[in-house]
Amino acid sequence: MSEPIPTRRLIGRLLVLVVAMFAFGFALVPLYDVMCDAFGINGKPSGNAYQGSQVVDEARQVRVQFLATNSADMGWEFHPKADELVLSPGAVGEMLFVARNPSDRPMTAQAIPSIAPSEAAAYFHKTECFCFTQQMLQPGERIEMPVRFIVDRDLPRDVHHLTLAYTLFDITARKPPVALNGG
Template sequence: MLGKLLLIAILMFGFGYSLVPLYKRICELTGSNVLSTQESSAASAVRNTQIDTSRYVTVEFDGNAQGPWRFRPTISSLRVHPGELANVVYEVVNKQSRAINAQAIPSYAPQEAASYFKKLECFCFKQQTLGPNEARQMPVSFYVDPALPKNVTTITLSYTFFEVGLPTAKAVSQ
């Protein structure tokens, strides 16, 4: 019985070990998941078919500050193809001599564009803690969904940056 179990274990190990070259060979035969990097540059040039190169969308950036800091985008607008990955940086400067916690809330215009504006990385996903007199560059990585209606040619992304965790005033009891 021990011999049979040992033989089965060895066969299972051998089968698992042989799967890697077998997988590579199948991929070469079918042309899928090509792992070879020795193809000519013309043949290996891959075009992202999810980008709609037939049109542009202008994305305008805006920053509003509700608190003791300066908050603004580093550029005012960017032209992108729908589906194209783009990056923009917002700059914030804490003008106080104390640390503050803040949060950014986005808004979009026109409102119908909100569901087509896809953020992959954004400082608005979490609260930010800014040290005294700290300046920070905060990136936003996004793309505009190619399904955006053709009549929408401009999207405005606006952030309102405000302090969180402030003590609230207690209601006056009468």
Template sequence: MMRDRKALQLALLAVVMFGFGFLLVPLYDVFCDITGLNGKTATQAVAESHEVDTQRQVTVEFITYQSTGVQGEFTASVQHLKVRPGEMHQVDFTVTNPSSKDKILRAIPSVAPGRAASYLRKTECFCFQEQPLAAQSEAIMPMRFYVDRMLPPDIEIFTLSYTLYDISERASSS
């Protein structure tokens, strides 16, 4: 009797642990949205009117990474850009696929310092959706943005980085 009860408790513990592990990603996303940690940027376009702050200039740096297994090049058209808060800008990102197979790619953005992420307003971005890329081809992917005028004055420079992932297998199986 005692052995059955202990087995039931252990089985219940395993189910609870599995459920907790399964919920960690969405819980982490909610936590990052609330606190602004991890430099996650908004995943939807922002369309609002904005005025340009002509008294201030902020430097935005652009860094690109490719996850393990992604072949080809992934680069930004500029390494850094001096912008005035409220001023619209476009930076083009180039990606190549030298392989003989079509790919589906996904770019995940991150901003450092993390608290600057909530002041970066993207109106168009290749990171909003999956990007199909034909074999032996190149694509130019635009990202249009402005920096919100409410960016804290102590943030004079921040970095926007993108990590590119090949999600071809996952996308084809769904």
């Protein structure tokens, strides 16, 4: 007994739909990468971001100020090694931030950066940053965490001062630290 033609058509259309959904699932990863590259989201710099071949603009100086604050529930000591750094656009800058866990328990933290003025953020490129990963410290442990960056030489000429500020958040409840001695 053969199926009526409308049922065959429906089955055929459903099979085409399943194949199209499967193909779309495979296409999502490259589409996502294209969108991230185009809009500079998800930590992927957009096409006009620093690519490692900039020339230093020796004729200009930019003052980069560093700030460190804790969120309301974070008890760590947290500060930059220096308050500011003066450099030429295109040059690599580096600052160390110090964190210490004065509590009697292991804790995990995450630093969230912000840059001011906001219009200059597109010209500030972190090449290495402790904010890219979570920091876990044992009781009393102290760590020095580097941030390496380049202020793009295309920074608008009227911007002479940038502020890189970090806020440190306690995320221990979301990601409990692992004790060193396995206990």
